[in-house]
Amino acid sequence: LDSAARVAVLRGGGDAGCGGGGDGARILIKGGTVVNAHRAEEADVYIEDGVVVAVRPNIPVGDDNVRVIDATGKYVMPGGIDPHTHLAMEFMGTVTIDDFFSGHAAALAGGTTMHIDFVIPVNGNLTAGLESYKQKAANAAMDYGFHMAITKWNDEVAREMEVMVKEHGINSFKFFMAYKGSLMVTDDLLLQGLQKCKSLGALAMVHAENGDAVAEGQQQMIDLGITGPEGHALSRPPILEGEATARAIRLAKFINTPLYVVHVMSVDAMEEIAKAKREGQKVIGEPVVSGLVLDDSWLWNPDFTIASKYVMSPPIREAGHGKALQAALSSGILQLVGTDHCTFNSTQKAFGSDDFRKIPNGVNGLEERMHIIWDSMVETGKISVTDYVRVTSTECAKIFNIYPRKGAILEGSDADIIILNPERSFVMGAHTHHSRSNTNVYEGRKGKGMVEVTISRGRVVWEDGVLNIAPGSGRYVRMLPFGYIFDGIEKSDAAYRASLRAPVQRGKAAA
Numbered sequence: 001l002d003s004a005a006r007v008a009v010l011r012g013g014g015d016a017g018c019g020g021g022g023d024g025a026r027i028l029i030k031g032g033t034v035v036n037a038h039r040a041e042e043a044d045v046y047i048e049d050g051v052v053v054a055v056r057p058n059i060p061v062g063d064d065n066v067r068v069i070d071a072t073g074k075y076v077m078p079g080g081i082d083p084h085t086h087l088a089m090e091f092m093g094t095v096t097i098d099d100f101f102s103g104h105a106a107a108l109a110g111g112t113t114m115h116i117d118f119v120i121p122v123n124g125n126l127t128a129g130l131e132s133y134k135q136k137a138a139n140a141a142m143d144y145g146f147h148m149a150i151t152k153w154n155d156e157v158a159r160e161m162e163v164m165v166k167e168h169g170i171n172s173f174k175f176f177m178a179y180k181g182s183l184m185v186t187d188d189l190l191l192q193g194l195q196k197c198k199s200l201g202a203l204a205m206v207h208a209e210n211g212d213a214v215a216e217g218q219q220q221m222i223d224l225g226i227t228g229p230e231g232h233a234l235s236r237p238p239i240l241e242g243e244a245t246a247r248a249i250r251l252a253k254f255i256n257t258p259l260y261v262v263h264v265m266s267v268d269a270m271e272e273i274a275k276a277k278r279e280g281q282k283v284i285g286e287p288v289v290s291g292l293v294l295d296d297s298w299l300w301n302p303d304f305t306i307a308s309k310y311v312m313s314p315p316i317r318e319a320g321h322g323k324a325l326q327a328a329l330s331s332g333i334l335q336l337v338g339t340d341h342c343t344f345n346s347t348q349k350a351f352g353s354d355d356f357r358k359i360p361n362g363v364n365g366l367e368e369r370m371h372i373i374w375d376s377m378v379e380t381g382k383i384s385v386t387d388y389v390r391v392t393s394t395e396c397a398k399i400f401n402i403y404p405r406k407g408a409i410l411e412g413s414d415a416d417i418i419i420l421n422p423e424r425s426f427v428m429g430a431h432t433h434h435s436r437s438n439t440n441v442y443e444g445r446k447g448k449g450m451v452e453v454t455i456s457r458g459r460v461v462w463e464d465g466v467l468n469i470a471p472g473s474g475r476y477v478r479m480l481p482f483g484y485i486f487d488g489i490e491k492s493d494a495a496y497r498a499s500l501r502a503p504v505q506r507g508k509a510a511a
C-alpha cells in the first residue's frame with residue numbers, strides 16, 4: 001500500500017482503543033518542515049502504533065481519535081541518537097549518577113530518543129558484563145543499544161565476541177588505549193581484537209590516548225606539586241591523543257578493518273583522521289559536545305567544585321581545538337556527534353580534591369547535545385538543517401546498521417521524532433536539567449532553538465516542559481554486523497592477496 005492508501009485504510013478501520021496514550025496512539029503532525037538527512041520538505045507526518053505511516057503534504061485529519069499537533073513554523077526531525085554514553089557505569093571507584101531512567105529522562109527532555117551505551121565486561125567476561133547491563137537497563141524509558149568494551153584477551157573472549165554479535169545484537173567493540181591498570185589494552189590485544197572484529201563484521205572503536213605516557217605525565221605533575229584539576233589537562237596533552245589515534249589508525253589499516261575513534265578532542269587526533277580519510281581508509285571520527293564548545297580554562301578555576309566538573313578524558317582542550325573540531329564536523333572529516341555522557345555529582349568529583357588522578361572522569365551532555373549543536377552549528381550557519389539531522393541522528397543509525405528504522409522520518413521508520421521551535425531560546429543548568437547530577441558543565445549557557453515536543457516510538461513523552469515517561473518502557477535495539485562501512489573490505493582484501501601473488505620470477509631466468 002502506498003502511504004495515502006494506508007492512511008485511508010487506517011482511518012476507515014474503526015480501530016477502537018487507539019488514539020490515546022501508549023504505542024497505539026495515532027498522531028498527525030501538521031504544517032511543519034520535515035527534515036531528513038537527504039532533504040527538508042513541507043509535509044505532515046502521520047504516526048500509528050509507534051511507526052511512521054505517512055509523510056506528505058496535506059494529510060487530512062478525518063478522525064476524532066487522531067491527535068493533531070500543529071508544527072507550523074517548526075522543524076520536525078528524527079529524534080537524536082547519541083552514539084556514546086555511560087549510564088550506571090562503575091568507574092574510578094564509583095558509579096555514574098545517571099542510570100537508565102534518569103539518563104533517559106534527560107535524553108528525552110533534550111530531544112534524544114535513542115543512545116548506545118558501553119557494556120563493561122565483569123573481570124573481562126563479556127557474558128557477565130551483558131547480564132549486568134541488562135539489569136541496569138531494566139528501568140529504561142527509551143530505546144537503547146549496546147557497544148561492548150574489550151578489556152582482556154583469551155580464547156574465551158574471542159568466542160564470546162562471536163556470541164555477542166550473533167546472538168545479542170552487538171555490532172561494535174571498544175578498546176581503551178588509556179586508563180592504565182584498569183581498562184587499558186596493549187597493542188597486542190588491540191591487534192587481536194581488530195582481527196576478530198573484522199571477521200565478525202563488528203566495528204572496532206578506540207579511546208585513543210597513550211595510557212603509558214599518561215601515567216608518566218601524571219607522575220610528573222604530582223612531582224611538580226600540581227595536584228589540582230588543571231593537572232589533569234597538563235598530564236595528558238594533545239600529542240598523546242594524536243599518537244594513539246595515529247597508532248590505532250595504522251593498526252586498523254594493517255588489519256584492513258574499519259575504525260571508529262570515539263571522543264575526538266584535539267586537532268592532533270582530528271588531523272590523523274583527516275589524513276587517513278584522504279588516503280582512502282575507512283575511519284570514523286566522533287567529536288563530543290564538550291570538546292566542540294568548551295575549553296580547558298575551566299580546569300584552572302579556583303573553585304574545585306567548578307573545575308572538577310570539567311575533568312574528562314581525553315581532556316577538554318585549549319581554546320582553538322573546539323573551533324577546529326566544529327570545522328571538521330561541518331566539512332565531513334568528523335561524521336557524527338556524541339556526548340560521552342558520564343556524570344558524577346560534586347561529592348563524587350570530590351574524591352579527587354587533593355589529587356586530580358582520583359577525580360572521576362566524565363561530563364554531562366545527553367540532555368544538552370541537540371540544543372547545543374543546533375545553537376552552535378545551525379544558528380551560526382556552519383551546517384544546514386539536513387546536516388544537523390545527519391550528525392545528530394542519521395549517521396549514527398547508518399554506521400550502527402539500524403537505518404532507516406532509526407535516524408529518519410520515512411514510512412516504516414520508528415516514530416522517534418522531535419519538534420524544534422527555532423524561535424525559542426534555552427537556558428541550561430543543574431536547576432532545570434533532568435540528570436541526577438547537582439552540577440552541569442553547561443551551567444548558564446543560553447542559546448536559540450527549543451525542542452518543544454519529543455515523541456518516542458509514537459508516544460508524546462516531552463511536551464510543554466513536562467515529561468511523561470515510564471520506567472521499563474524502553475526497548476533494546478539489536479544491531480546487525482557488517483554495516484555499510486564494511487562494504488568493499490572483502491574486495492580490497494582480495495586485491496591485496498592478488499598483489500602478493502604477482503609473479504616474482506627470481507632465479508628462474510638462470511634455469
Ligand code: URP
Nearest residue numbers: 207312313340342361362
Ligand atoms: O572521561 C571520560 N571520557 N569518561 C568516560 C569513559 C571514557 O573514556 O569514555
Ligand code: ZN
Nearest residue numbers: 015018024049
Ligand atoms: Zn491502532
Ligand code: ZN
Nearest residue numbers: 207262263313
Ligand atoms: Zn573513552
Ligand code: ZN
Nearest residue numbers: 084085086340
Ligand atoms: Zn566514553
